[in-house]
Amino acid sequence: MQTESLPAGWAPFDYTPRTRLVFGANAVEKVGALAAELGAKRVLLVTDKGIVTAGHAARVEHLLQSAGLGVVTFDAVRENPTTRDVSDCVKVARAAGTDLFVGLGGGSSMDTAKGCNFILTNGGQMKDYWGVGKATMPMLPLIAIPTTAGTGSECQSAALIADEHTHQKMACLDPKVAARVAILDPELTVSQPPRVTACTGIDAIAHAVETAVTKKRNPLSMMYSHEAFKLTVTSFERVMTHPLDLEARGRMLLGAAFAGTAIENSMLGAAHSAANPLTAHFGVVHGQAVGLMLPHVVRFNSADPATRRAYAELASAPEIACVSEGEEQAVEALIARLNKLLNIAGMPRSLAECHVKREMIPTLAEEATKQWTATFNPRKIVVADFVRLYEAAFAARPDGE
Numbered sequence: 001m002q003t004e005s006l007p008a009g010w011a012p013f014d015y016t017p018r019t020r021l022v023f024g025a026n027a028v029e030k031v032g033a034l035a036a037e038l039g040a041k042r043v044l045l046v047t048d049k050g051i052v053t054a055g056h057a058a059r060v061e062h063l064l065q066s067a068g069l070g071v072v073t074f075d076a077v078r079e080n081p082t083t084r085d086v087s088d089c090v091k092v093a094r095a096a097g098t099d100l101f102v103g104l105g106g107g108s109s110m111d112t113a114k115g116c117n118f119i120l121t122n123g124g125q126m127k128d129y130w131g132v133g134k135a136t137m138p139m140l141p142l143i144a145i146p147t148t149a150g151t152g153s154e155c156q157s158a159a160l161i162a163d164e165h166t167h168q169k170m171a172c173l174d175p176k177v178a179a180r181v182a183i184l185d186p187e188l189t190v191s192q193p194p195r196v197t198a199c200t201g202i203d204a205i206a207h208a209v210e211t212a213v214t215k216k217r218n219p220l221s222m223m224y225s226h227e228a229f230k231l232t233v234t235s236f237e238r239v240m241t242h243p244l245d246l247e248a249r250g251r252m253l254l255g256a257a258f259a260g261t262a263i264e265n266s267m268l269g270a271a272h273s274a275a276n277p278l279t280a281h282f283g284v285v286h287g288q289a290v291g292l293m294l295p296h297v298v299r300f301n302s303a304d305p306a307t308r309r310a311y312a313e314l315a316s317a318p319e320i321a322c323v324s325e326g327e328e329q330a331v332e333a334l335i336a337r338l339n340k341l342l343n344i345a346g347m348p349r350s351l352a353e354c355h356v357k358r359e360m361i362p363t364l365a366e367e368a369t370k371q372w373t374a375t376f377n378p379r380k381i382v383v384a385d386f387v388r389l390y391e392a393a394f395a396a397r398p399d400g401e
């Protein structure tokens with residue numbers, strides 16, 4: 001008997017949770033016991049200077065030492081880590097005889113630790129692992145401790161490393177590179193500067209919105225997208241106005257981790273494809289670049305009926321809208337809420353404000369079309385569409401029009 005194929009929203013999935021989540025205020029206190037449990041003797045703590053200044057690195061070093069473990073710290077992580085950053089980290093890891101990584105900080109710290117893990121255990125260069133499942137040898141365990149509520153890297157089996165020269169971002173995916181444990185401690189996120197809270201928070205919200213509609217979306221990924229959207233969209237304003245509110249911080253942190261889990265299962269879409277060339281050519285911070293493009297991408301995608309329905313359902317999860325009152329209305333309510341949050345974040349709302357050169361739009365559009373994430377966008381998107389999206393974003397006003 002001939003059966004119909006499953007409709008949009010029912011993409012196949014094969015999911016094993018790889019990362020143990022340990023959530024709670026002061027959960028970081030458990031890092032020594034968790035590392036010892038994983039058999040560690042010599043830990044490489046991978047972090048950045050800001051985290052050292054905030055005092056988190058010294059605290060984690062002390063916690064690991066108190067559990068009888070040797071610790072060496074690599075604190076030279078930079079934003080959007082490159083192949084050079086990974087090589088520097090590998091030298092330190094090799095000299096230290098590392099047998100476990102702790103990635104402490106934002107997505108860049110976790111990605112640098114993951115990139116280092118690839119090279120230390122499997123040899124070669126980062127580009128050898130660009131793609132899916134290229135590592136053949138076992139890898140070392142990683143404990144991820146995010147101090148921002150953003151990338152969700154702690155729940156992903158991917159390292160995002162840029163080529164030092166071309167700035168091309170290479171997504172290196174492998175189940176073995178996923179963190180064994182993610183420690184989600186909202187206390188650690190309180191120290192973020194307001195601009196970091198804003199950029200990473202918007203990124204997390206964009207992850208929830210994009211994963212909710214991709215071609216690969218399925219009932220499991222949508223469960224994570226919807227919960228992530230609910231948690232983040234209802235607490236973003238609060239963390240901006242009341243940065244010490246631990247519950248709001250906890251909601252953002254958990255929302256970002258759930259959105260990361262959604263990415264693991266459904267990938268991302270055209271807002272991320274359009275954002276990467278803006279970062280590569282004009283140094284626009286990732287969260288800002290994604291935020292600039294997101295409302296325009298939602299409007300573009302909502303021309304597709306199944307995607308419009310998926311956006312309407314997403315907007316209904318935190319009761320921004322109600323699907324039964326009309327899908328188009330729900331999508332408009334979603335776009336209005338995104339615009340409001342972007343304004344609360346104090347983000348530039350037009351490409352012109354970010355000093356993007358208008359004559360570069362054709363080049364940006366070419367590059368956006370080649371991004372891997374574009375292939376998962378729910379509506380087919382070609383160069384001319386990206387040109388229109390960039391043009392719309394070029395001189396957009398804060399209401400998004």
Ligand SMILES: [Zn+2]
Pocket residue numbers: 151203206207272286290
């Ligand atoms: Zn992102």
